[in-house]
Amino acid sequence: MHSRDNVAPVPQLALYRTWLGEAHGLQFRDYADLWTWSTTDLERFWESVWAYGGLESPTPHRAVVRGDMPEAVWFEGAQVNYARQVMRHAEAADAAGQPAIIAEDETGRVTQVGWADLRRRVASLALELRRAGVGRGDRVAAYLPNVPEAVVAMLACASLGAIWTLCSPDMGTPAVLDRFRQVTPKALIAADGVYYGGRARDRSAVVQEIRRGLASLQAVFVLQTGHGEAEIDGAVDLARAQGREDAEVAAFEPEWLPFDHPLWILYSSGTTGLPKAIVHGHGGVALTSIVGNMHLDIGPSYAANTFGERFHWYSATGWVMWNVQLGGLLSGTTICLFDGSPSGARDQVDWGRLWRFAARHRVTWFGAGAAFFSSCRKAGLRLSQVGDLGGVRALGSTGSPLPAEVQAWGSEAFAALGQPDIWWCNISGGTDIAAAFLSGNRELPPAPGRLQCRQLGAAVEAWDEDGRPVVGRVGELVCTRPFPSMPLFFWGDADGERYRSSYFNEWPGVWRHGDWLQVEADGSCSISGRSDATINRNGLRMGTAEIYSAVERLADVADSLVVDLEDGKGGSQLVMFVVPRAGGALDGDLEAAMAGAIREALSPRFVPDRFILAPGIPRTLSGKKQELPVKRLFQGWPLKKVLNLDGVENPEVIAWYQAQAETWLDGARASSPV
Incomplete structure (x- = not known):
C-alpha cells in the first residue's frame, strides 16, 4: 500500500533501468544481466550512477576508478560534499510540503524538521564549529541519541570537511574512550541525558568523564535534554549553536572537497582488542547510498512517483544502520527517527511501540533488526491492534539472518490487514563498507529466509577453500572488484597493515568479508x-x-x-x-x-x-x-x-x-x- 493512493510506486530500479535505455541505449534481459554488467563494466556503471544520482563537481574527474583493491582510487579530480548532495532537495521538498525529518522519542514528544530548517540549522552549527577552530580534516566526536540534532551535527561537520565520529549514549565511558581517543577529536558534541526503557538516565557525569579523557578537545557542545543532573561547565548550548538566523547563515554553502575526503569514522564491534576505526569518504558513501536507495526502493518524498515517502529503520546511533537511514536524505526521502527502546520498560514489555509509531506518522518503509521481528512473533503481537499501518509497503531486516517463518509471520499479518503484497527487503553488508553487498529488489520473486540479490556494483561471490566460486553451497563471502565505499583506511594504521590483514590476507586483491554465503542459481543468497x-x-x-x-x-x-x-x-x-x-x-x-x-x-x-x-x-x-x-x-x-x-x-x-x-x-x- 502507498501512503497517498494505496498504489505501490514504480520501483526505483525500474526507473534506473529505463533511464539507462533512454540515456545510453543499454538494454538488459533481467536483473542478473544488469548485475553482471554493473560488476564487469565498473567504469560505465559507476559513471551512470554519478549522473543518475545527480552528483555534481566543479572540476572533472580524470578516471572513474584507477588501480585495484586495496589501493583503488575513485573519481580522481572530482570534488563533492555529502551535505551539499542532501541539500539539493530542499527547495522542491519544501514546496511540496514534505519534511526532511520526523522524530519521536519514548515519551511521545514529536519533532518535525523541514528541509529549509534543516539547511539553516546545519549552516548555523557549521559556523559555530568553525568559530571554535574546527576545520577540514579535524575530528568531531559525538555522544548523541537518535535525534534530529545528531543528523544536523553530522551534516554540519560534513559541510566543513570535518570528520564525524559517533557513539551511542548507551555505551559506557571506557568503550567510548577506546574509540574516541584513537582519533583525537577537536570538538565533542554530547547529550547530557537520555530517556530509554521507561526511565530518564543522567549522562552529565559521563560527559564530564569523556571530556577529561580526551586531551585533544578544544570545544564542547551539549544537547540539554532535561535528563541531565549537572551543568557541563564551559560547554556551548547545542540548541543555541543550531539556532542562528542571520545573513551569514543564509549565505553559507558546504565546501567542495576531494572525492575521497574522509566523511566519518565508524568502529568495528571491539570484541577483541581496540575496535578498528574505519574511515569512509564523502564520494564513496554518496555513490553507494544512491545505489543502496534504489535497492531499498526509496525515492524523493516530493516526487509524483513516491509522494509522501517516509523511511524508518530502527537503530541506535552506534549501529551503521543509523548512517544508512540518514542516507535516505541523499535521495530526498523523509526519514522517521525513533529514540528509545523498541519494547519499553523491562517490567512492561510492549513490542507494539514501534508499530504504533509507524502508524502515527504514516511510515511507508519500516526496517529493524531481525531480532526485533522475531521478538514480535514470539510475543504473539497482533498488528491489527497497533493502529493504521496502511501506509507501510515495505519491511526491511538486517543484523542477523531473518528466519523464513518470521518473514512468513509478517507477511501473513499484513495480508490480514488487506496488504497481501507487502515486500520484504533483507539486506547484509555492514560497518566495514557502510553499505550493503546483498539486498532486495521489488521486481524479483519473494525469497523468505534469504536475500533477493547481490547489490548492483558489488562483485560478490561465495568461494570455496581453493578460491573457486561455488553456487548452491556455502562458501566465503568475497568481493572480487573494487567497491566505492570500502574503507579509505583505518585511523592510526599508518602503513595499512591492519587494513590489509583484516580483508585481504586470505586472497591478495580480493575482499574477504568474514561471512558464510550461499548463492543460489536464481541469484538469491543466504x-x-x-x-x-x-x-x-x-x-x-x-x-x-x-x-x-x-x-x-x-x-x-x-x-x-x-x-x-x-x-x-x-x-x-x-x-x-x-x-x-x-x-x-x-x-x-x-x-x-x-x-x-x-x-x-x-x-x-x-x-x-x-x-x-x-x-x-x-x-x-x-x-x-x-x-x-x-x-x-x-x-x-x-x-x-x-x-x-x-x-x-x-x-x-x-x-x-x-x-x-x-x-x-x-x-x-x-x-x-x-
Missing part, C-alpha cells in the same frame, strides 16, 4: 553466520544461523547460542546455551524437541552434545550474538581480551558465561593426563 564462528563436524560445515533457525522456531525456545569447543585432539563438543520462553524450563522434552528439529532441518551431525540453561544470550549493541567471544572464554582467553563489556547489549550475563567457562576449563584440566 548468510549462514560469521565464517569464524562456523561449525565444522567431520568435514561438514554449517553456519550457526541455520542451527538457530531450526531451534528458535520452537515456541518454547526464546533464544540460543551454539559454540563448537575443540579439545585439541581432533575432537570437539558442540554446546548450545538455551534461554527457554518465559515461564518455561530446559527439560528432557525440550532438549529432545531441539535435537529433533536440528536433525530434521539440518543433519544429526549438528545436534549439540550438551544443552545448557542460560540466563540470556550476549549480543552486541546491534543485536548480533557474540559467539566468538563466548567460545574464546571457553578456550581460556581472559575476559579483557575477549570483549569490552560496554559493547555488549546485556553485559550482566557475561559473568555467568565466565563462570561456566572456568568450570569447563577446570574439568578439562582434571581429565588431561599429567
Whole structure:
C-alpha cells in the first residue's frame, strides 16, 4: 500500500533501468544481466550512477576508478560534499510540503524538521564549529541519541570537511574512550541525558568523564535534554549553536572537497582488542547510498512517483544502520527517527511501540533488526491492534539472518490487514563498507529466509577453500572488484597493515568479508553466520544461523547460542546455551524437541552434545550474538581480551558465561593426563 493512493510506486530500479535505455541505449534481459554488467563494466556503471544520482563537481574527474583493491582510487579530480548532495532537495521538498525529518522519542514528544530548517540549522552549527577552530580534516566526536540534532551535527561537520565520529549514549565511558581517543577529536558534541526503557538516565557525569579523557578537545557542545543532573561547565548550548538566523547563515554553502575526503569514522564491534576505526569518504558513501536507495526502493518524498515517502529503520546511533537511514536524505526521502527502546520498560514489555509509531506518522518503509521481528512473533503481537499501518509497503531486516517463518509471520499479518503484497527487503553488508553487498529488489520473486540479490556494483561471490566460486553451497563471502565505499583506511594504521590483514590476507586483491554465503542459481543468497564462528563436524560445515533457525522456531525456545569447543585432539563438543520462553524450563522434552528439529532441518551431525540453561544470550549493541567471544572464554582467553563489556547489549550475563567457562576449563584440566 502507498501512503497517498494505496498504489505501490514504480520501483526505483525500474526507473534506473529505463533511464539507462533512454540515456545510453543499454538494454538488459533481467536483473542478473544488469548485475553482471554493473560488476564487469565498473567504469560505465559507476559513471551512470554519478549522473543518475545527480552528483555534481566543479572540476572533472580524470578516471572513474584507477588501480585495484586495496589501493583503488575513485573519481580522481572530482570534488563533492555529502551535505551539499542532501541539500539539493530542499527547495522542491519544501514546496511540496514534505519534511526532511520526523522524530519521536519514548515519551511521545514529536519533532518535525523541514528541509529549509534543516539547511539553516546545519549552516548555523557549521559556523559555530568553525568559530571554535574546527576545520577540514579535524575530528568531531559525538555522544548523541537518535535525534534530529545528531543528523544536523553530522551534516554540519560534513559541510566543513570535518570528520564525524559517533557513539551511542548507551555505551559506557571506557568503550567510548577506546574509540574516541584513537582519533583525537577537536570538538565533542554530547547529550547530557537520555530517556530509554521507561526511565530518564543522567549522562552529565559521563560527559564530564569523556571530556577529561580526551586531551585533544578544544570545544564542547551539549544537547540539554532535561535528563541531565549537572551543568557541563564551559560547554556551548547545542540548541543555541543550531539556532542562528542571520545573513551569514543564509549565505553559507558546504565546501567542495576531494572525492575521497574522509566523511566519518565508524568502529568495528571491539570484541577483541581496540575496535578498528574505519574511515569512509564523502564520494564513496554518496555513490553507494544512491545505489543502496534504489535497492531499498526509496525515492524523493516530493516526487509524483513516491509522494509522501517516509523511511524508518530502527537503530541506535552506534549501529551503521543509523548512517544508512540518514542516507535516505541523499535521495530526498523523509526519514522517521525513533529514540528509545523498541519494547519499553523491562517490567512492561510492549513490542507494539514501534508499530504504533509507524502508524502515527504514516511510515511507508519500516526496517529493524531481525531480532526485533522475531521478538514480535514470539510475543504473539497482533498488528491489527497497533493502529493504521496502511501506509507501510515495505519491511526491511538486517543484523542477523531473518528466519523464513518470521518473514512468513509478517507477511501473513499484513495480508490480514488487506496488504497481501507487502515486500520484504533483507539486506547484509555492514560497518566495514557502510553499505550493503546483498539486498532486495521489488521486481524479483519473494525469497523468505534469504536475500533477493547481490547489490548492483558489488562483485560478490561465495568461494570455496581453493578460491573457486561455488553456487548452491556455502562458501566465503568475497568481493572480487573494487567497491566505492570500502574503507579509505583505518585511523592510526599508518602503513595499512591492519587494513590489509583484516580483508585481504586470505586472497591478495580480493575482499574477504568474514561471512558464510550461499548463492543460489536464481541469484538469491543466504548468510549462514560469521565464517569464524562456523561449525565444522567431520568435514561438514554449517553456519550457526541455520542451527538457530531450526531451534528458535520452537515456541518454547526464546533464544540460543551454539559454540563448537575443540579439545585439541581432533575432537570437539558442540554446546548450545538455551534461554527457554518465559515461564518455561530446559527439560528432557525440550532438549529432545531441539535435537529433533536440528536433525530434521539440518543433519544429526549438528545436534549439540550438551544443552545448557542460560540466563540470556550476549549480543552486541546491534543485536548480533557474540559467539566468538563466548567460545574464546571457553578456550581460556581472559575476559579483557575477549570483549569490552560496554559493547555488549546485556553485559550482566557475561559473568555467568565466565563462570561456566572456568568450570569447563577446570574439568578439562582434571581429565588431561599429567
